[in-house]
Structures are given as C-alpha cells and as structure tokens.
Amino acid sequence: MGERLLGREFFDRPSDVVAPGLLGRVLVHGPVAVRLTEVEAYGPPGHDPASHTYRGRTPRNAVMFGPPGHLYVYFTYGMHYCANLVCLPEGMGSGVLLRAGEVIEGADVARARRHRPATSGPLTHPGRVPAERDLARGPARLAVALGIGREHNGLDCCVPGELRVLEGDPPSPAAVRSGPRTGVSSAADTPWRFWIDGDPTVSPYRKHVPKTRPN
DNA sequence: GTCGAGATAAACT
C-alpha cells in the first residue's frame, strides 16, 4: 500500500511549473518503476515554437489537447517512442516530455525490453546489455524501459490503472537545475529543461544538429 | 568522454 497518486490538479498548471515539480516522482507500469530525474516543458499553441502543438491540433498531438494527467506518446525518427504528461485544462495543448529517470523497480524486466520490447516495431537493440544507469537515460530509452508504446497514447495516469504517477520522493528545490532544451532548433534560449543536479541518470546535453543526407 | 554516420516515420514546406 502507500501508493499515493499525483492528483490531476497537479497537472492543471503551466508545463514549466509542472515540469520541475515532476522531478523525483515515480512512473509505474507493471513491475517497472522509474523515478524521474530529467524533464522538459512544452507550451501551448502559438507560444512555443518547439512544441508539437505550436501550429494547432493535428491527429498526432490530439491527446495534448485533452485533459491533464494523461499520457501523450509520439513516434519519432522512424524508430523511437517518447512520452509526455499533458498539462493545463482540456483544450490548451501543453505537456512535459519525460527525458530520463532511474529504474527503481523491475530493472530485469526493463533490461529485457531492450532486446524484445513489449510493442512491435523497430525498437530492438540487439547484442548489448545496458548498464543499470542507462536503462532510462534519454526519452526513448525511458519509454522502452517502461514498455510504453502507441497503445498507451491517451492513458490517464491519475487513476489506479495500468500506468500511473506516484508522489515519490521529490528532491530539495536547491538540487533542481534548469537550462535549454535538448535537440530543439527553435526557442533554444528558453530554459525549460529541468533536472536533478548530479544525478548520474541525467542525459548529456546535445544541441540541435540539422540533418542533411548527402546524395 | 568526444565525434560522425546511419536507421527510419510522420509532419511539414
């Protein structure tokens, strides 16, 4: 017992307020539990050029316009899933990207998913056994560790169910750092990435590098 | 630790 869920009102605030408050919280899916150590906030339409919702609602981002506390899962780079928690009331379109965490339960299951993920798709990483701290270090790896895929898009994480967010053990405010978001080309000066200072599971910062394939 | 290249889907111009 003692599984205290984060209430929906927690998410019914701007994403840059929710994001630092999510650090130290625990996301649970089956036998695997991850304590969040790094997150990024994405703002509502028209206010944040880096947000999926910047240009309004599309089939992909529809969940972000739904009620707060639900999970928004998207597929990117042709092979990775990333997970967000929706913020602000229904209709606003904002959320927090879950960038990294520490696997505190079910590490064996999380590690096994690296080889044979719960969802079908090109997520296999054959031949390599990841170190404990790398299991959920980075948004796509966090999704793999928790077994999150397309089928979890839109799930409510504020009720007892398959996926849920627990109150966990937040760090002291002094241990929270912030800086520019990772891999975004626009609004690079907006310090909406938050992490727990000194935590080994925080992903290394990578600035955006434009892609162009020769030929 | 750094670097570059490649894999690949969906949204966008």
Place this chain on the structure above:
DNA sequence: GTTTATCTCGACG
C-alpha cells in the same frame, strides 16, 4: 522535397 522533443555503433583519447 526537408526536418525532427533520438539512439546505437565504431573509432578515438
């Protein structure tokens, strides 16, 4: 056609 809220691998230090 190009870009993207990424990761892995090998090479190198």
